[in-house]
Amino acid sequence: xxxxxxxxxxxxxxxxxxxxxxxxxxxxxxxxxxxxxxxxxxxxxxxxxxxxxxxxxxxxxxxxxxxxxxxxxxxxxxxxxxxxxxxxxxxxxxxxxxxxxxxxxxxxxxxxxxxxxxxxxxxxxxxxxxxxxxxxxxxxxxxxxxxxxxxxxxxxxxxxxxxxxxxxxxxxxxxxxxxxxxxxxxxxxxxxxxxxxxxxxxxxxxx
Amino acid sequence: xxxxxxxxxxxxxxxxxxxxxxxxxxxxxxxxxxxxxxxxxxxxxxxxxxxxxxxxxxxxxxxxxxxxxxxxxxxxxxxxxxxxxxxxxxxxxxxxxxxxxxxxxxxxxxxxxxxxxxxxxxxxxxxxxxxxxxxxxxxxxxxxxxxxxxxxxxxxxxxxxxxxxxxxxxxxxxxxxxxxxxxxxxxxxxxxxxxxxxxxxxxxxxxxxxx
Numbered sequence: 001x002x003x004x005x006x007x008x009x010x011x012x013x014x015x016x017x018x019x020x021x022x023x024x025x026x027x028x029x030x031x032x033x034x035x036x037x038x039x040x041x042x043x044x045x046x047x048x049x050x051x052x053x054x055x056x057x058x059x060x061x062x063x064x065x066x067x068x069x070x071x072x073x074x075x076x077x078x079x080x081x082x083x084x085x086x087x088x089x090x091x092x093x094x095x096x097x098x099x100x101x102x103x104x105x106x107x108x109x110x111x112x113x114x115x116x117x118x119x120x121x122x123x124x125x126x127x128x129x130x131x132x133x134x135x136x137x138x139x140x141x142x143x144x145x146x147x148x149x150x151x152x153x154x155x156x157x158x159x160x161x162x163x164x165x166x167x168x169x170x171x172x173x174x175x176x177x178x179x180x181x182x183x184x185x186x187x188x189x190x191x192x193x194x195x196x197x198x199x200x201x202x203x204x205x206x207x
Numbered sequence: 208x209x210x211x212x213x214x215x216x217x218x219x220x221x222x223x224x225x226x227x228x229x230x231x232x233x234x235x236x237x238x239x240x241x242x243x244x245x246x247x248x249x250x251x252x253x254x255x256x257x258x259x260x261x262x263x264x265x266x267x268x269x270x271x272x273x274x275x276x277x278x279x280x281x282x283x284x285x286x287x288x289x290x291x292x293x294x295x296x297x298x299x300x301x302x303x304x305x306x307x308x309x310x311x312x313x314x315x316x317x318x319x320x321x322x323x324x325x326x327x328x329x330x331x332x333x334x335x336x337x338x339x340x341x342x343x344x345x346x347x348x349x350x351x352x353x354x355x356x357x358x359x360x361x362x363x364x365x366x367x368x369x370x371x372x373x374x375x376x377x378x379x380x381x382x383x384x385x386x387x388x389x390x391x392x393x394x395x396x397x398x399x400x401x402x403x404x405x406x407x408x409x410x411x412x413x414x415x416x417x418x
Contacts, residue, residue: 010407014376017354022267022284027259030288034255037292038247 092192095199162189171201240304248295259288262305265377266312272373273316275362283319287312302387309378310388313370353411360410368403371396 163177174197181190240261246254266287271280290311298307361369367389374385385396 006408035252038250038252
């Protein structure tokens, strides 16, 4: 009984001396940390990002629907020159394929000669791949146009033959025809004809 | 003089009556502490503020007397509450909040001591006393001296005994809870508390308090 009373005396004595409290700056810092931890870091963003995302989605969907429904149907003219088109296209494709092959060979040589310059060797390859992809795309579209001759008329203006069969009969007459086109300021036609000429006379030296 | 077996049983009872317990968290609020912590886990900052207000003084004094160094106590105090704040994501009501809180405090202090090897014990405790109305200057002086003696006796206690005594007095933990906090068993905790109380009682009685 007296022990218990003594223990209570110890307790009371301790309570008398136990009056220390943490400093106010500690309280402030801890409570600030507690508030910061309870507030989600991106809570303020969440208030407007979701409505914005919905609005953007709806707007984009409407734009696509309007684009699809209001697209005008283009009626192409009927005039077509399928036979001559295919000749020119095949010549042009062949020339592009040759160029790509040559460039790839050069790049391959660069790879073996300077293996440490990987970036430099790789960048043109990417360009070549892109070009090859374009050629493939052109081929596909032309194949499609071959199946649909009416739609091909739009392309026929650009790839029409400017030097006729008689002019193409010999290299001299063909070159004369090309020169004539150049004199008439028909540069695009002259370029196409020259490309066709180069393909037909690959071994001949052009002036 | 050590207490006999009957005294040991008496130690299981609180050293004070609950009505007098004003400096430690009252027992009735213990279940509410966990609820407050869970509310804080859900983002209620006011719940944390209440929880902090309830326990900050006792945790601070526990660490101050354990470390006997104000700077160290403040460092550990901040770390303890930082861990409580971090625990909001994973807190589960598996034990009483007070047990959880003092386990964190105990472990933080152990870590601090390990990290700093030797922490200087140069704490100057506050000499402020709670004034009683109409108290004579002689009585105030006497109490001040008693305070200094008790502080000195607390400082001289072995760390384990001081830890158990403070957990008992400041946190109001039971022997089982003290054992859980300190990682020992109930009997060891009881023994340490008995030794600590006996030494402190002797220190209080030293200058002839006992007639």
